Amino acid sequence: MGMNLISRHPNSTIAIGLMLAKKVKKKQIFALVGDMGGGKTYFAKGFAKGLGIRGVINSPTFVLMKVYRLRRPGLKLFCHVDAYRLKRVADIREVGLPEYLQRPDTVVLIEWADKLRPLLRKLPLTVVRFTYINPTVRKISIQKRARW
Numbered sequence: 142m143g144m145n146l147i148s149r150h151p152n153s154t155i156a157i158g159l160m161l162a163k164k165v166k167k168k169q170i171f172a173l174v175g176d177m178g179g180g181k182t183y184f185a186k187g188f189a190k191g192l193g194i195r196g197v198i199n200s201p202t203f204v205l206m207k208v209y210r211l212r213r214p215g216l217k218l219f220c221h222v223d224a225y226r227l228k229r230v231a232d233i234r235e236v237g238l239p240e241y242l243q244r245p246d247t248v249v250l251i252e253w254a255d256k257l258r259p260l261l262r263k264l265p266l267t268v269v270r271f272t273y274i275n276p277t278v279r280k281i282s283i284q285k286r287a288r289w
Contacts, residue, residue: 143284149277154180155187157281161269162191167215168245170264172254175271180279181252184269185221188250192219200252202226206236217246224253230260 148154161171171188173181182200189198194209200223201207209219220241227233238257241247242264251257254268265286272280 143282146281146283147274148180148279148281151180151183154183154279154281155190158184158187158189159191160187161283162188162248165192165216165248169248170242170261170266171248171250172257172261172266172268173250173252173271174255174268176273179271179273180281181269181271182223184271184281185250185252189219189221192216192248194219200225204236205233206238206241208241211248215246216248218244218248220247220249222249222251222254222257224251224256227253227256230257233257233260 146157148157173184175181185200186198192211193213201221202223202225205227206220206222211217211219218241222238224233239260241249254261268284268286270282274280
C-alpha cells in the first residue's frame with residue numbers, strides 16, 4: 142500500500158505529518174528518508190502535533206533522540222530520532238533506541254532513517270520518502286513495508 146502526495150509549502154508538509162499522525166492507533170515505526178531540505182523536519186513537527194504534543198518540536202540533531210509522553214489509548218511514548226549526525230549505529234544503540242523500537246506502546250519517527258538500515262532492516266516500517274522537485278515543491282511518498 143502506498144500513497145504519493147505533493148507539498149508546495151512547508152505548512153503543507155506540516156499538515157501532511159499531522160494528518161498521518163492522527164491515524165496512528167498502535168505501535169508504528171516511521172522511517173523518513175530523502176535529501177537535505179526535503180521536508181523531513183517540517184513533517185516531524187506536524188507529526189508530533191498530530192500526536193498531541195504541544196510546544197516547539199525541534200529535531201534532536203545533536204542529542205540524536207528525544208522521547209515525549211503521549212495521552213492516547215494504547216500509546217504512551219513518541220520517540221523522535223534524527224540520525225543526520227550519526228557516526229556509528231552503535232551510538233544510537235547507546236542512547237537506547239533498540240528498546241523503544243520493541244515497545245508495544247511507542248511510536249517511533251526517524252529522520253535520516255537510511256543511516257540506520259542495519260538496525261531497522263528486519264522491522265515493519267512505514268517509509269516516508271521526500272523527493273525534492275524544485276525549490277518549493279516536494280513529493281512525499283508513504284509506503285508500509287513488512288521490512289526494509
